[in-house]
Amino acid sequence: MRRPTLAAAIVSLMQWLVLAAATAAPQLNIGYGDAPADDAALAHAHDILVKSQALEELGSFLNPLRLPTDLNIRGDACGGAFRRPYDSTTKTVTICYEMIARILDVAKAQTSASDQDRNQAIVGTIVEALFHETAYALFDLFDVPIWGRVDDAADRLTAFVMMQFGEDNARTTILGAALFFNWSARTWTGQDFASTEAPEAQRFFNFLCIAYGGDPIAFDNLKTNGALPEYRSAQCAKEYQQVRKAFDLRLMPFIDPDLLVKARARTW
Amino acid sequence: MVRPTLRAVALLAFALSLAAADAAASGSGGNNASPAPAGGAANPAASRAANDDAALTNGKVRIAEENGDRGYRQPKTAAYADTRVKMMKRQVLEEYVKFLAPLKLPKTLWVYVDECDGGDGASPYYSPDNRALVMCYQFMKTMEDRAALITQAEAKNPKFFPMKVTRDGFLAGVFAGVILHETGHALFDVLDVPIMGREEDAADEISTFVALQFQPKLADVVVAAYADVGETFANPPTDAPDPKAADYPKDKTEQCFADPFCAFADVHGTWGQRFYNTLCLMYGGNPQHYGFLLTGGWLPKNRDCPAEYAQVRHAFAKTIYPFIDTDLMAKVQARAWFKVNELK
Numbered sequence: 212m213r214r215p216t217l218a219a220a221i222v223s224l225m226q227w228l229v230l231a232a233a234t235a236a237p238q239l240n241i242g243y244g245d246a247p248a249d250d251a252a253l254a255h256a257h258d259i260l261v262k263s264q265a266l267e268e269l270g271s272f273l274n275p276l277r278l279p280t281d282l283n284i285r286g287d288a289c290g291g292a293f294r295r296p297y298d299s300t301t302k303t304v305t306i307c308y309e310m311i312a313r314i315l316d317v318a319k320a321q322t323s324a325s326d327q328d329r330n331q332a333i334v335g336t337i338v339e340a341l342f343h344e345t346a347y348a349l350f351d352l353f354d355v356p357i358w359g360r361v362d363d364a365a366d367r368l369t370a371f372v373m374m375q376f377g378e379d380n381a382r383t384t385i386l387g388a389a390l391f392f393n394w395s396a397r398t399w400t401g402q403d404f405a406s407t408e409a410p411e412a413q414r415f416f417n418f419l420c421i422a423y424g425g426d427p428i429a430f431d432n433l434k435t436n437g438a439l440p441e442y443r444s445a446q447c448a449k450e451y452q453q454v455r456k457a458f459d460l461r462l463m464p465f466i467d468p469d470l471l472v473k474a475r476a477r478t479w
Numbered sequence: 480m481v482r483p484t485l486r487a488v489a490l491l492a493f494a495l496s497l498a499a500a501d502a503a504a505s506g507s508g509g510n511n512a513s514p515a516p517a518g519g520a521a522n523p524a525a526s527r528a529a530n531d532d533a534a535l536t537n538g539k540v541r542i543a544e545e546n547g548d549r550g551y552r553q554p555k556t557a558a559y560a561d562t563r564v565k566m567m568k569r570q571v572l573e574e575y576v577k578f579l580a581p582l583k584l585p586k587t588l589w590v591y592v593d594e595c596d597g598g599d600g601a602s603p604y605y606s607p608d609n610r611a612l613v614m615c616y617q618f619m620k621t622m623e624d625r626a627a628l629i630t631q632a633e634a635k636n637p638k639f640f641p642m643k644v645t646r647d648g649f650l651a652g653v654f655a656g657v658i659l660h661e662t663g664h665a666l667f668d669v670l671d672v673p674i675m676g677r678e679e680d681a682a683d684e685i686s687t688f689v690a691l692q693f694q695p696k697l698a699d700v701v702v703a704a705y706a707d708v709g710e711t712f713a714n715p716p717t718d719a720p721d722p723k724a725a726d727y728p729k730d731k732t733e734q735c736f737a738d739p740f741c742a743f744a745d746v747h748g749t750w751g752q753r754f755y756n757t758l759c760l761m762y763g764g765n766p767q768h769y770g771f772l773l774t775g776g777w778l779p780k781n782r783d784c785p786a787e788y789a790q791v792r793h794a795f796a797k798t799i800y801p802f803i804d805t806d807l808m809a810k811v812q813a814r815a816w817f818k819v820n821e822l823k
Contacts, residue, residue, distance in 0.1 A: 350675075356794035358667075358684065359676015360748075360756070361787075367675060396740065398717050404751025405759075405779050407787075412715075412743035417677075440735040443744045450746075457673035 237278035241266045244287035246308055253288055256311035260286045266306065268479070269341050275470035279352055284345070286311075297347035304344050311337065317395045328390060335387015339418075342369040355461045362408050363417065368462075370421035371454045376475055378429040385422045389415050389438075416443060424451030534810055535577040539584035542572045543591040543611060554594035559616035566592055571614070575658075577814075581807035586610060586669050603657055605664040612665050614658065622653050628711055640710060641758060641777045642703035651821035652704025659686035659701070672798045679747045680756065684791045687757050691764040691788075700821060702761050709754035715742030755782075763788030 243266075246257035260266060266284055273282075282302050289295045289307035297304055314336045318329040346365035350357060357364050373384040392415040399410045409417070419439050423430045424447030434444045542550035550572045551563050566572075575590055588610055595601035595615035602618045605611070626649045632639045644652065663685030667674055674681050683705075690701035720727055720737040728734050735741040743749070748756065758777055761769045763784030772778045 355675065356673065356797040357676055357790055358672065358674045358681035358794045358798070359678065360680050361676065361790060363677045363680065364675035367677075393740075398739070399749075399751075400714065400717060401751070402755075402779065404714065404749055405755040405782060407782060410743055410749075412740045413748075415740075416744040440732065440741060440744050442732045442735070443746065446746060453674050453678065456671070457675045460673045461675070 238281045239270050239273060239278065240281060240283045241270050242283065242285045244285060246288050250288075252312045252316075253308040256308035256315070257286065257288075259315075260306065260308070260311060265337060265341060269345065272474060272479070273345070275467045275474055276349075277465050277467060282348055282352065294344070297344060297351065299351045302348065302352070304348050306341060306344060310340050314340070314391065317391060321394055324390075324394075331383055331387040332390040332394065333387070335384045335389075336391040338373070338384045339369055339388040339391075342372055349462060353462060353465050355457075360407065360409070366409070366414055366417050367421060367450075367454045368458065370418045371425070371451070371458060374421065374425040374451075376479060378426060380479060381422060381426065381429065385418050389418050392418070420444070420447040420450050421454065423447045424449070425455075532577065532814070534807065535580040535814070537576065537580040537582065537584075539586070540576050540579040540582065540588050540590065542576060543589040545591075550591040552591060552593040554616050556594060559594050559620075562616045562619055563592070566614075566616075575612075578811060579662075581804045581811055582666075583802045583804055584669050588612065588665055588669055590614070592616065603661045605661045605668070607668045610665075610669065612658075612661055618657070619650070619654070622650055622708075625653070625708060625711060626650055629707055632711075640703075640707045641772060641775070642699065642707065644703050644707055645820075645823050647820045648700050648823055649704045649707070652700040652702075653708050655701045656686045656690065656705035656708075659689055666799060670799060670802055677746065677748070680753075683748075683753055683756055684760065684794075687760045688764070688788075688791045688795060691761065695765060695768045696822060698765075702757060706754055706757045706761070709750045709757065712750040714749045714751045715739060759784040759787050760791065 243257065243261060246253040248254075266286060269284060280302055282304070284304045284306070286306050286308060287295070289305065289309050291309060293307055293310045293313055295305040295307055314333055318324075318332045321329060321332075324332075343365045346368045347361070349355065349368070350361065350364070370385060374381050392411040396411040396415070403410075416439065419430075419433050420443060423433045423439055423444055427434070427448070433439045434441075439447070544550050545552065549567065551567050554560060554563055572590055572592065579588070590612045592614040593616070595604070595613060595617060597617075599617050600621060601615045602621070603612070603614045606613060626646045629640070629644060629649060630646055633643060637643065660682045663682035664678070666672065666685070667678065667681065686705060687702055690698045690705075692698075716737060716739050719739060720734075728737060735744060747753070755778065758769075758772050759782055762772045762778055763786070766773075766785065773780065778784065
């Protein structure tokens, strides 16, 4: 008969799973590559990441996730590139020192901006970069179906997550990132539009729309001061709910709800 | 695995939209009895398919009739009366319902044709408020003008577009592509599909992905038109407008579209982005057939189009495929839907 054999197989599989879980619970590993010795800007970016413990904070932040395998998050020099794509083979998210250096450069060049705005742009955009790159890992680890361009999906998830930790954190991170997109916007023409990345101006509106759509009271000024044009702001509640639904259906099953509440209650 | 059934699903939606395009684009008012020129002919089941029409029913996709109009509203503008007659003769709505028959929808999707609000530029849309897909008489007229523009540009410079189109082929293809795009919005709503990226891009993905499940000759009709039409619309302006200029728009939304930064607030991608997204899925879905997009320099070499196609296929398999009746799908796949003049 088949039945006893199948049952036995299931039992032994379960025993193996219990054993495997006990011996090797998936880990989240944080690490840093060296910055090239001859590049002061990258060395500075490396130091900022290490001293601020931004990656360790990101690690605590991801604590409620039920990881199926190890996940590695590394700061590293990327040979001049601002981004290194998520590596699905080694399950490694890389934050490039070049990106951190670029964020600092763009903010520094805004000589007419207030210190507060510059700091907000730096903090908000570093958080944005961390979440954005990590989003790719979540899409991979949890086999999330992605409709639409994956870079936009990473942005929308990032903005949505930024909205879950109180209005002050949401303002700092979303408005900070939006400032950066505004400051770094360049002119796109022709084959520029073949890029898988979105134009800075598009990202600016995508972030602000999730903010206004998620909390039209705290972010009322985005509509009244004209940052979001009327025809877009009218759609933002729907956009926010759409991301929320995708998050609830496709990521929430992999998150410990009690740990999530604790994370939301914590001061970041 | 899912591949054969995916093909079938896609075939259905594609065929459906082509049928609609056929009706609107051709003045001949041909009927369904004509044998399949190409579409289903390669399928072994094609010969018996013609008799399977009766099975292609679906109580959840329904024509919204009003005062016995069969779903074809009386246009307010006399110029569209002719378009209405053509679409009725070709049974555009009836064909659309047959095409969607394999979809196991949890809620009723309504469909009708109307002279839509928004003037001459109105194009088909999905309305979640009454769960209706609305085809607009105006759209065919707009696209006839666009077809003239495209064939003229092509005559001047054959390399202006990635793929050559004929007038009839363009009209059929662009109608098919746009109806597929709107059907995407309808499915996202009715099937409660999680959309992590931007919905307008997702609807474009549905359109191109579904088209690509067909024989290349048929897929070409839709994807060529969908890509080419993107090349005839402008990207956001690069220079700030002069608010004192005579042609500076009065409408706030129009003012935004005239501004190099604000124009990016659109929920749609830029026409350039939509053009390259379409080309990328084409190449990713069939690198052999569309290899010229890479070798001809239409696509940048660093864009991983097979991965993008796999992403869309994965999303389709996870969120839409479970709602497909595969037996009905096979019948739809076997049915003949196309006209010879549109395949050129």
